[in-house]
Amino acid sequence: MSAPERFLERLTLRRTDDPSWVAARRQAGAARFEAMGFPTRRDEAWKYTDVRRIAEGDFALATDAGFDAARFEAQRLDIDAYRLVLVDGVFSEALSELEGLPDGVQVEPLSRALSANHEAVGGALGRLAGVDFSPFTALNTAFADEGVVVRLAPGAVVDKPIYVLLLSRANGQAVMSHPRVLIEAGARSEATVIEHYSGEAEAANFTNVVTEVLLDRGAIVDHYKLQEAALTDLHVASIHVDQSRDSRFNSYNLNLGGALVRTDLVTDLNGEGAEAAYNGLFFVQGRQHVDNHTLVNHNSPRTFSNENYKGVLDDRSHGVFNGKVFVKKDAQQIEAYQNNANLLLSDRAEIDTKPELVIYADDVKCSHGATTGQLDEDAVYALRSRGIDEPMARALLTLAFVGEVMDKVRLNVIAERVERAVAGRLPERFNLADLVETAEAVQEA
Amino acid sequence: MLEVKDLHVTVEDKAILNGLNLTINAGEVHAIMGPNGAGKSTLSAVIAGKDGYEVTQGTILFEGQDIFEMEIEERARAGLLLGFQYPIEIPGVKNIYLLKAALNAQRAARGEGEIPAPEFMKLVREKSAEMKMDPSFLQRAVNEGFSGGEKKRNEILQMLVLQPKLAMLDEIDSGLDIDAMKVVASGVNSLRSADRAILLVTHYQRLLNHIEPDRVHVLVDGRIVKSGDKELALELEARGYDWVLEESAA
Known part of the structure; x- marks a missing residue:
């Protein structure tokens, strides 16, 4: 049996009461995943990241969301927030706190949001993250039945951060989870959303998450991805952002944990005045491998992006930074700045960094740079x-x-x-x- | 306190110090003067363990201990501190981090525990006020974006917090206007005590109007060719260095 077949076998074992259109989408995801297979290092986008540890793994699906209370208290962020907790991909009502959400703000587990309003929620799902983006996105589409839906009505301003905590347990049998996060920010709405990956020290699971963020006119979203999972955990994520006119998206991609962590961050600046800021940090040690692939598409004139990624690499860790800025023809008067600086604390640590600018307009301000060095x-x-x-x-x-x-x-x-x-x-x-x-x-x- | 005997130092195979002798006792303030290129800065740099200097001969004892057997940080913890002529900027390292880490390192070397946070805060606030530095400087990165005068004041602030036994100040007066000079001088003077010593390296006499030395030495071609009291500095100011050079050549 091929690796994709082995993964998809779990899908057929899974209980399902999906409506037909969801089932159809799952099938499309599964078919696409099977056709593509796991990426190999021959694929340009995966040149420096070997996913055999995932492909050759045996991952079951978790069925409960039990988590040690004391450990939960120790690991969660001490923050006043609306909190939603998934344990190995399963929603934990007991650990979540979603009371008192302001009017016009919906924060719910995906399963619940879908059953309450299939059409509205389901329609947005997958609009940004198509099954062709990567085999992992296709795999997520096949499996995803839990996650988080955040919907902000026009003008809604969320008073506290929305805190999504995704915990990974040290299971006897390793598990996989395919959470799906959907953030729909209505016009002029404002929110801070935190995705926090953490868990038990020996956890060796595989998390394959897809996040979609839609910002309507003038919306402002601060998005944190804090990766603090065990140094044995495997993690693949893609974050897809669509920005309308005058919207602002601030990404904070902070990587400390995980054995293998790959994040793709893609933003489409589709309206004038849209602005994206990418702030990234990876601090890796031991044999950790962290790969960040970022892309900003300046599809519209007068759009702005500013990216700053910093890496600190110790021991025999390996970091990858691939940052691409694409400026469409006629997207004039844009500004795009990108920087990646890396600090090597050990002779055996390795960084592969590749900034790319692809510009088809002539009236632009762009800069990019990458530096790697030791301490002064x-x-x-x-x-x-x-x-x-x-x-x-x-x-x-x-x-x-x-x-x-x-x-x-x-x-x-x-x-x-x-x-x-x-x-x-x-x-x-x-x-x-x-x-x-x-x-x-x-x-x- | 400090005993330098027959010190020979080369920098990139060029002889800079050629048999320098100097004794500094507790309670004294010494000034080393001399024309450019005489090796004034080399002496303090060697004592502080700066890279790039090769000691080919001689000894330096600090409180009876051979300092060449001590790491840079050990010398500092033992009470030997150098205030730099050109303090470097250390982006991102807050002043407060440097001060606390340095002070605790010194305490640990003495077998004392870490300074309690409230006591530390009180200390640094007091000392910043003495140096007429706004407390916001404590939150700023070491010397980053500081003016020349602010950098020099920051060097003295470190001295006031760390209370060295021997404070060496390399051209601490360079780039200071008269007001800043007064602040710096009053900071240095507050370090004077019977159990401490100060070594000033300076090209100009004007600093010595504000920090009165007990001994003044003239360094020429890597040797001390003349020593005297503070009157010698005034004489150098009035007559320049040529007469000393002639006298020593004779």
Whole structure:
């Protein structure tokens, strides 16, 4: 049996009460996935990322959403938010808190949203993420029966972040999940949505998530993807964004966890004045592999994009950054800036970085750049000359390197958590977390 | 406190110091003066363990300990600090991080625990006020976007927090206007005490109007050719270096 067949076998075992049109879509996804098969390194988009660990894996489907309460408290973000929790892809009512949503704001598990209003919700699903995008998107389309639907009526402003927590358990039998996230932001609506991937330390599951974000005129969406899963977890994600006139999409793609993490982020700037900001960070160690493929399509004149990805790589980790900016013919007076800077903490760490600009208009402002290097030795000396030992000096400078991206993060809870995680991972006895706290205290005083 | 004996130093095979001798006792302020290229900055850089200097002969003892056996950070923790002529910018590293990490490293070396946060905050706020630095500077990256004068004040702020036994200040007066000079000088003067020493490296006498030295040395061609009290600095200001050069050649 081929790998795709083995995966799809799970589909036939699955209980189903789908309406016919959903079933048809599943079949289309399955057929497409079977035809494409898993990507190999011969595929340009997967040149540096080997997915055999996924293709050769044996993943069941979870059937319950039980999770240790104490561990849940320890892992969740300490944030006042509307919270929706999936455990191995299964909705947990017990761990979710969705009470008190303002008028015009819908946040629901996908299964429930579909049963309540198939037409409205189902119509939007898959509009941005077609089954041809990648084998994984097709696979997700075949399986997805749970996830999150966020719908904002025109003018609705959500007072608190919408927090989606996706937990992965250390199961005896590894599982796969194919969550689907749909965010429909009506005209001039505003929301912050967090996708947080976390779980038990030994979890070795496969998460294959697809997120679609539609922004109507003037909508503003801050989207966080915080990846903190176990260093044994496998994760593939694609995020598809469609922006109308004057909308703004801010992406914060923060990668700390996972054995293999691949994220595709695609934004179509379809209306004048639309603006996208991509902020990315990956901090990898051991044998972690993190691959970020980003694409901005400037389809309309007077659209703006600004991308800044920073990578810190230790041990034998491997990072991939592929950032493409595409400017359509006649999309004049656009501005597109892109930067990727990487810091190698070890001789054996590897980064493959490829910025690409494809421009078919002539009145544009574009720049891109990629740098990879080590810490500034003069700065290491300057710190040591004050009595700070070398590992600590390097730790401080590493934290400084990620600071530029973290300064953009508007949710303090996340910025502090990532800074602490970065600090805690740095070599040697070390108390940068304490320093971070002190700095915060001085600021507040 | 500091004993430099027959120190020979080369930089890229070029001899810079040629048998320098210098003794500094606790409670003293020494000034090293001399024409450009005499090797003034080399001495303090070697003591602070800066890269690129090769010691070919001689010893430096700090409180009886051979400093060449000590790592850069060990020297600093033992109480040897150099205020740089050109302090570098360290983007992203907040001043407050540097100060706290440095202070705790020093305390750990003495076997003391970490400084409690409230005590630390009180200390840095007081010392910033002494240096007429707004507390917002503590949140800023070390020297990033600072003016020349702000960088120099920041060097002294580090000294005030870390309280070195021997503070070495390399051309701390360069690029300072008169007001900034007064602030810097008053910071340095507040470090004076019976159990501490200060070594000033300067080209001009004007700094010494504000920080009065006990001993003044003239460094020429990598050697101290003349030593005296503060009057010597005034004489150098009035007469230049030529007469010392002639005297030493004779």
